[in-house]
Amino acid sequence: MTPFDALSTPLSRRLREGLDRIGAVMRADQWGVAEEAGLTPTQLHALTFIAGRGDAGIRLRAVAEHLGVTQPTATDSIAALVRKGLLTKLADPKDARAVAIRITPAGCDVVRAIGLAITSTERALESxxxxxxxxxxxxxxxxxxxxxxxxxxxxxxxxxxxxxxxxxxxxxxxxxxxxxxxxxxxxxxxxxxxxxxxxxxxxxxxxxxxxxxxxxxxxxxxx
Ligand code: SF4
Known part of the structure; x- marks a missing residue:
């Protein structure tokens, strides 16, 4: 037992505080990368998520769930990405009445460029x-x-x-x-x-x- 046991806030809370600080830098990193690609952070997140889903695409609800946003917010982001030619909508191969969202070749190019951007968080992790x-x-x-x-x-x-x-x-x-x-x-x-x-x-x-x-x-x- 040391006086620090009484003086210190719980370890889990200090870890959360530390992660909060890292999270703030990561958000700033994301803003920078998104801005350079002409996207909002939510659009960037949606595009990279959909890129990993392959040719079958993915439904809007799954995108909203993954992003932790409402369906209307996800709809707006997807619509903007479709207008930019980075995503496309097609009939879901598993259910012809449903719509799946898929990345386009132009979207793949943007994701590749984003993947090459080294962020300050990544540099810190490399240390x-x-x-x-x-x-x-x-x-x-x-x-x-x-x-x-x-x-x-x-x-x-x-x-x-x-x-x-x-x-x-x-x-x-x-x-x-x-x-x-x-x-x-x-x-x-x-x-x-x-x-x-x-x-x-x-x-x-x-x-x-x-x-x-x-x-x-x-x-x-x-x-
Ligand atoms: S298939 Fe499953 S176990 Fe294999 S690399 Fe992918 S997630 Fe991991």
Whole structure:
């Protein structure tokens, strides 16, 4: 016990304060990147999200859910992106009465250019060692998953919730996980946050995979 235990605000609150500060820089970064591309931050976010959905496209409601905005706000952003020629609307292949939104070749060019823009947040993250970045990635995934389980955010296409994910099935400390989709081993640094091949595992399998992943991740966590 040290006097600091009584003097300090709870650790989780200080972490949130720190993340708030990083979040503010990330928002400023986003404004800069969006402005350069002639988009608003919401349009930028919508465009990069839809770009990852492939040729089948995605429904408006899913876009609104992912962005955490109302459907009218998402509709406005999508309409602006369609006018700019970056998105197109087409009949949903799964339901001819519904509309899916898909990225155009011009939209892909913009997303590629945005992806090449190095932000100040990215530069700061690059100042961490490779091991620190990998550990941080696992902690970010753990936090995102907790938010998803609490239904604070819509389902994300994470490896740890995918039916193809096998946690710690290889003895190789660098590549302990396995992706059954590509049938290959991979490491913590390769864990994905938004995989196009993601297939949500049923709840029981998801929880079992998470227990296997989390228990071993804690075994390997720095003391
Ligand atoms: S298919 Fe994608 S999300 Fe699923 S385990 Fe493989 S890399 Fe991860």
């Amino acid at each position: 961490l060692s490779a091991k620190e970045q990998s550990t941080l990635l696992e902690l970010v995934i753990k936090t995102i998953r907790a938010l998803q389980e609490a239904k604070a955010i819509p389902p994300q296409r994470l490896c740890v919730t995918c039916r193809h994910f096998r946690a710690y099935v290889h003895e190789n400390a660098e590549l302990p996980h396995h992706c059954a989709f590509v049938d290959a081993a991979f490491g913590g640094r390769h864990l994905r946050l938004d995989c196009g091949e993601h297939d949500e595992a049923p709840p029981e399998a998801r929880h079992a995979a998470w227990r296997a992943f989390d228990r071993r991740a804690e075994d390997f966590a720095p003391g």
